[in-house]
Amino acid sequence: MTHEHAPHIIGYGKLTAVWLALLALTVLTVWITRLDLGVNRVWGALAIASAKSGLVIAFFMHMKYEGWLLRWLLFVALLTLAIFIGFTFFDVLYR
């Protein structure tokens, strides 16, 4: 036996609902980038992409039902990437 507790099972219905939400957000992304928002297009697209990833991670990857350790570690990894990109911009933006 490999589990210490009964694993959480996500039903097909819920998974399909998430999928539909993802498709809707995809449509939204395409729409929002047709608008004339200038540089905010990028931020808008990134925001929606983040929302989509959030859904994939939370439900498809079961993160919503995992313990705090895994969530914390994911946060650390994302923060690290954000810092790598962000700190580079101290150079890129101010040359």
Place this chain on the structure above:
Amino acid sequence: MNHAVHKDYAGAKLGMWLFLFTELLLFGGLFLLYAAYLSRYPHEFTAGGRELDVVFGTANTVILLTSSLLAAMAVTAIQRDARGRTMLLLGGTVLCAALFMLIKYLEWSAKIRHGIYPNSPGLAAGPPGESVFFSLYYLTTGLHGMHVLVGGALLTWVASRVRSGAIHGGDYVLLENGALYWHLVDLIWIFIFPLYYLIL
């Protein structure tokens, strides 16, 4: 001292997530370059993005989202010990992967035919920012495509283990981890799509 072979489900899952973090950082380097060069060449990136096929890009996005759904459903199926359904769902995921690669092949060959590829004379003669855009495009989608192939192969192997009964309702961490890997492939594309196809 003799032990029954004793598996650590939580440990296996932790290890897989840690590995996924490394993949995130790997692609992260390419996204770092994208961000830096986008800020330097906003117009050329826009122009470059316009040359990419939004229809293909959107189709591939839908295909990968669907493949992720099927992979997630496969986990549910094995948790309920529905072996046949699990294999069907995994098969569907791999089919989506194949479809994705087909479209990628069509996209790339169309571009190459039009003289758009790293170090092409056309790009060398054009604005520098566009050459940068397309080099990043080929590297990022190429690396991503390699991961699609690896993921597809992995899930095919997992499906064979389901068929043999090695993976079942009481021990399915291999399938779960394989699905996690697949979702990562989907996640990377979720960011590639708007950044390359929709910034126009």
Place this chain on the structure above:
Amino acid sequence: MSRADQAEATASSFWNDTGRTGIASWIFSTDHKRVGLLYFYSVLGFFLIAVALGLLLRIELMAPGRTIMGPQTYNALFTVHGVVMIFLFIIPGFPGAFGNLIMPIQLGARDVAFPRLNLFSWWLYIIGAVTILTALFTGGGPPDTGWTFYVPFSSRTGTNVSLAVFGVFIVGFSSILTGVNFVTTIHRLRAEGMSWGRLPLFVWSLYATAWVQILATPILGITLVLIMAERLLGTGLFDPVRGGDPLMFQHLFWIYSHPAVYIMILPAMGVISDIIPVFSRKPIFGYKMIAFSSLAIAAAGSLVWGHHMYTSGMSDTAILVFSFLTFIVAIPSAIKVFNWVSTLYKGSISLEAPMLFALSFILLFAIGGLTGLILGAAATDIHVHDTHFVVGHFHYTILGGSGFAFFAAMHYWLPKFYGRRYAEKPAIIAWGLMFVGFNITYFSMMVLGLKGMPRRYYDYLPEFAPLNLASTIGSWIMVSGLVLLLVNLFRGLLKGEPVGSNPWGGATLEWSIPTPPPTENFAEEPVVSHGPYDFKGAGIP
């Protein structure tokens, strides 16, 4: 040496208790102890090759003008010396050799979380190493770019850069998998009673190191791929003519390579933290702060990479930010130094080889660290960047620091695995030669750097000749000490006095099991009831 002797020393242990003893039983073994020894001998072999290259470099630099080689050979030699030392010795060395040998036992575990992955890591390391070696003798010959592979030269040079960086990529992947393995092991396989607050500080240091391996190494991976893409596909991402920015390469390279130096030093500090209490017969001072400082160094060290780029053309804003952050990294390092010294205070100190190396670590690393502040302050760095001051600085930290800690660990732990020990007096003499030789070699370099001698230059002005000669003579003294160390140590391990389970009186779990350990490590899973430096609690006088 008689077989009976060897047999007696290793009777029924991981050397033979599974009944498997041929070469195949080693290179296909998933036992963390065997994998640890495989790593140990591999990294040691590469270390010695790189030492030889270093000696050759110093002979060339002994006098101005050509001494024994031409400029192309010189460039290739310092490149290969760096690549081998960094990617094939010091980065894989601590986690791969001593991490594997010791960490699972210190946790009270039978093995790491993923033993097969562990073996695979070693195989990747070997495949990567062979790839790098092949690159030296094929194509355009050994790379001449420096181990930092800066563009545009690395994109254009005719030497075999692509194959070499591909080899480094494979070794990097090995490092990543080890990181994943170790984090999982430390989270999941601690024995009952082995709380985070009772972990040996060596384990804490490996934990912090593993996180750097996981989060930083992939950036190296993509950077190496980008070098290959520049050369093989002409992507032009770092070529100004085609819109690229060479500084972006430097950012990507150093985002990994600065945290990488913490992969090199953190486990070394962990070794020191384990050794000092044992040889002072006193619990470590400030356990929590030392554990916390390991994490702080890993975290803060990931924020400072730009301090390698002050003179590159980077923005002034970036220079200010990175300089400020670099000063912050010094704080947790200093915390460790203060705590080690406080541990010594009123301790009952015995100066055997492990302790001598540990004490000199503190001094040499402190010098290295302080010179790091001179480099970290942007204003002073302008003067010393790319001079021999830098070379002196990093040898003080990597060799005087990590290297000496590696030698300390060899003397401290290898007797446990061989069941025999080295002779103390020759070891002390060896240490003395190494310590004196080291300082002559590298202190000279720091003076040379301050006087203006550039690094990576084939030739130099005549006014730099005397100190260069001194540095070379220092290198001979140091290496003679190294040779004595190795001969004495290995002769002892094979033929020396047998040791019992706890020759040093340590309270961590590796000393509670037989010497050498059985494959299973523990007859029954231990229940831990005392801290790692609680000698009284462990019932040790």
